[in-house]
Amino acid sequence: MTDRVPASVVWAQPGDAAAVADHIARVVSAPGHKRIAFTGGSTPIKVLALLQDRPLDWSSVTIALTDDRCVPDDHTASNFGKIYSALGASGADFERLAEGVDVAPFDLVWLGMGEDGHVASLFPEMTAHVRPGPAVIATTPIPLPPEAPFNRLTLNARALKATREIILVVTGASKKALLESALAGDDRYPVTDFLLGYGPPVTIYWSE
Structure with a gap:
């Protein structure tokens, strides 16, 4: 678990939600306690729906978020609220984001990506609290997205890379391009650092 070796990248075949569900199930089913960082948005909810009937031992898993909006849990923009609604009764432990907290390494980090190449809440342009080491930082995208005009908490790049592996799940032709x-x-995009920089292996799951 290091960000001091060159990242390797593979494209999963197939790259659809069912394949992502299989990957999550493999990690959850591995021996011992696991730590998984989930991305936000609607995709994890679709994937978790595909796993609901599988006999997975979620009590062996600590679930964190890669990032979240600074809103109450019951707000429609809350990533934590969505994930907790899906897995809160599963027996999994949940680790909340809190600004400045040091972050322990993960077994899997699940990233999504925006149309501007941002991952978690690391945007091409933003204000951010810089912290050394794997940590939670506060960020504000510039400009604020009109569909989600909120300040954010996010794992910094060191925390996102402190994992055995990363899966990057994206859909659509524009994101593939x-x-x-x-x-x-092209280093204009935050995602480039995870694909061409130093860090853990990355598996891209892409579908139309």
Whole structure:
């Protein structure tokens, strides 16, 4: 679990939600206690719905979030609220984001990506509290997205890379084109650091 070796990248085949569900199930079913950082948005809820009938031992898992909006749990924009609604009765432990907290390494970090190449709440332009080491930081995207005009808490890049592996789950032709540009060396996007920089192996799950 280090960010001091060059990242390796593979494209999963297939790359649909069912394949992502299989990957999550493999990690949850591994021996011992596991730590998984979930992305926000609607995709994890779709994937978790595919896992609801599988006999998985979620009590062996600590679930964290890669990032969240600074809103109450019952707000429609709350990533924590969505994940907790899906898995709160599963027996899993939940680790809340709190600004400045040091973050222990993960077994799996699940990233999504925005149309501007942001991952977690690390945006191309933002204000951010800089902290050394794997930690939770406060960020504010510039400009604030009109669909989610909120300040954020996010794992910083060191915390996101402190994991055995990363899965990057994206949909749509425009995001695939952006990933191809990033893999070709376009460093305008935060995602490029995870694909071409130093860090854990990355598996891209892409579907239309």
